[in-house]
Amino acid sequence: MKKDKLGAIRLTKQRKVILEELKKLNTHPTADEIYFIVKKRLPKISIATVYRNLKALSAAGYIITLKTAENQKRFDGNMQEHTHIRCVKCNKIHDIEGKIKLPQNYKNLKTNFDILGYNIYLYGICPNCL
Amino acid sequence: MKKDKLGAIRLTKQRKVILEELKKLNTHPTADEIYFIVKKRLPKISIATVYRNLKALSAAGYIITLKTAENQKRFDGNMQEHTHIRCVKCNKIHDIEGKIKLPQNYKNLKTNFDILGYNIYLYGICPNCL
């Protein structure tokens, strides 16, 4: 990943709580899962705020947005380098420590793009589904 | 990618046309782009049929479903091994010939998953956006 500029967004209490809860979890929750968790601490928060803030936090580089096989996004508050593996049976996403490196020469690929980086997603079968 | 079992689905004229049009394109169209293209040949086709058949063709291994940064899926009828690169500015996805290989030892990663395979997505800036 390129050097992200962590945009200076305001640290409101809604954003603080969303961020804190997201960092506690390693389950890559969906927006509405986050909504229900955060509502325990901020009962008046609106789902629109959750969506707006997940987008803002992601744009500012505080969290990562994961696209899934389903039609909804999942969010990841773990900003240490790690790799995701998805279970082809239950679709759950788990973390693997460390980033898998591609051989240096991947930038020599035949393309007229200016290559900036890459993401690797593993897939397999999780212990529960074996 | 694992050896896909090409499921035996019925080759209806709707499916045949969808498949043919998809193979002509290298633009990774969305479901409704496909709908408008296919409608030129089958004016009475319904968007529901397009969605159902894209899902069926994908499940049967005839096409590939791409999840994107946006909220909609894109489809790829090119089944030769290739890698996708996404433009971080305009979000378009292009093809790069050949599959990038990970070093053999990627299966030794610290995880309790049974690792089956991986996908690599590159990102960069396309010539139009430079």
Next chain:
DNA sequence: CTATGTGCAAACTATTTGCCGTCTG
């Protein structure tokens, strides 16, 4: 001939937006 597929319209899910009052820096 029958299980599978189709068209249509209605339903549904995830996400976004307009408006307007509130709060952060």
Next chain:
DNA sequence: CAGACGGCAAATAGTTTGCACATAG
């Protein structure tokens, strides 16, 4: 104190489903 943000409800985008008829194998 101005611009950014939040709550609410309504809107939208993408996709799915129920039903009755049509068709591939």
